[in-house]
Amino acid sequence: MSGNTFNAERFSLLFKQHFIHNNKLLLYSTVAYCGVVFLILSLTQMGNNLQPHDTENFIGFLFGFVGVFGILYVGHSFPAFRSKENSINYLMVPGSAFEKFLFELVIRIVIMLILLPLLYWVTFHLQGYFFALFTDHTFISLDIFNWVRAETHEINNTFWLPALIISAIILGFVLPFTGAAMFSKQPLVKTLFSVAVIVLLYTSVIYIVVEHLGLSNYRPGDAMWLIPNSDHSAIRFFACVLMLANLVMLFVAYRKLKEKEV
Numbered sequence: 141m142s143g144n145t146f147n148a149e150r151f152s153l154l155f156k157q158h159f160i161h162n163n164k165l166l167l168y169s170t171v172a173y174c175g176v177v178f179l180i181l182s183l184t185q186m187g188n189n190l191q192p193h194d195t196e197n198f199i200g201f202l203f204g205f206v207g208v209f210g211i212l213y214v215g216h217s218f219p220a221f222r223s224k225e226n227s228i229n230y231l232m233v234p235g236s237a238f239e240k241f242l243f244e245l246v247i248r249i250v251i252m253l254i255l256l257p258l259l260y261w262v263t264f265h266l267q268g269y270f271f272a273l274f275t276d277h278t279f280i281s282l283d284i285f286n287w288v289r290a291e292t293h294e295i296n297n298t299f300w301l302p303a304l305i306i307s308a309i310i311l312g313f314v315l316p317f318t319g320a321a322m323f324s325k326q327p328l329v330k331t332l333f334s335v336a337v338i339v340l341l342y343t344s345v346i347y348i349v350v351e352h353l354g355l356s357n358y359r360p361g362d363a364m365w366l367i368p369n370s371d372h373s374a375i376r377f378f379a380c381v382l383m384l385a386n387l388v389m390l391f392v393a394y395r396k397l398k399e400k401e402v
């Protein structure tokens with residue numbers, strides 16, 4: 141194996157190998173995803189007197205479908221690590237640890253965050269126009285970009301609030317990605333359990349510190365980043381925490397992959 145950290149030709153061969161070996165699975169998964177989206181949208185519309193879905197329905201189902209299917213997909217990253225034999229074969233594939241890590245990151249998170257919303261948008265409109273053929277209602281294509289601009293127009297915090305939201309969404313996928321690199325068996329289940337335990341522990345500690353130790357009565361100065369004392373500083377603080385958490389989790393996943401090569 142070359143000692144080079146990154147080589148574009150080797151990196152592209154990882155994509156070629158992946159799509160050659162998994163083209164049917166990817167096709168079936170795409171059809172299944174679109175089919176489930178179409179079915180649930182149809183059942184929901186029939187339960188609403190065949191009224192076409194509006195923008196709020198679109199946004200709600202978008203987060204639901206991308207969240208559920210995205211976490212399931214990302215939670216099965218590094219599939220070769222599920223057995224010892226496949227792990228050996230995977231580690232012997234020409235390519236550096238960074239290339240293999242970056243490859244998994246791109247196909248599991250980056251491409252997924254592009255394709256799942258795009259496939260959902262296409263299926264949403266196909267379902268809407270299909271139902272319009274058999275009902276008296278008219279389906280109107282949604283201009284999601286105008287809706288986003290209208291919703292964000294009232295936001296005074298032009299950087300930290302979007303950074304907080306985006307970081308939280310990304311962390312929701314980075315956590316199962318890191319868990320898949322750490323756990324060999326049932327990585328998604330173990331990751332969700334670990335996250336639940338950690339969140340419960342930190343919530344309990346924060347409650348004890350704030351309520352029983354009287355930290356809520358402390359009024360720090362505006363210049364202190366680590367102790368938020370207003371809505372703006374709280375958004376800024378948690379945005380920074382989530383961005384740092386994403387970087388730490390990705391570094392942990394990379395180091396676990398490096399460990400397996402030793």
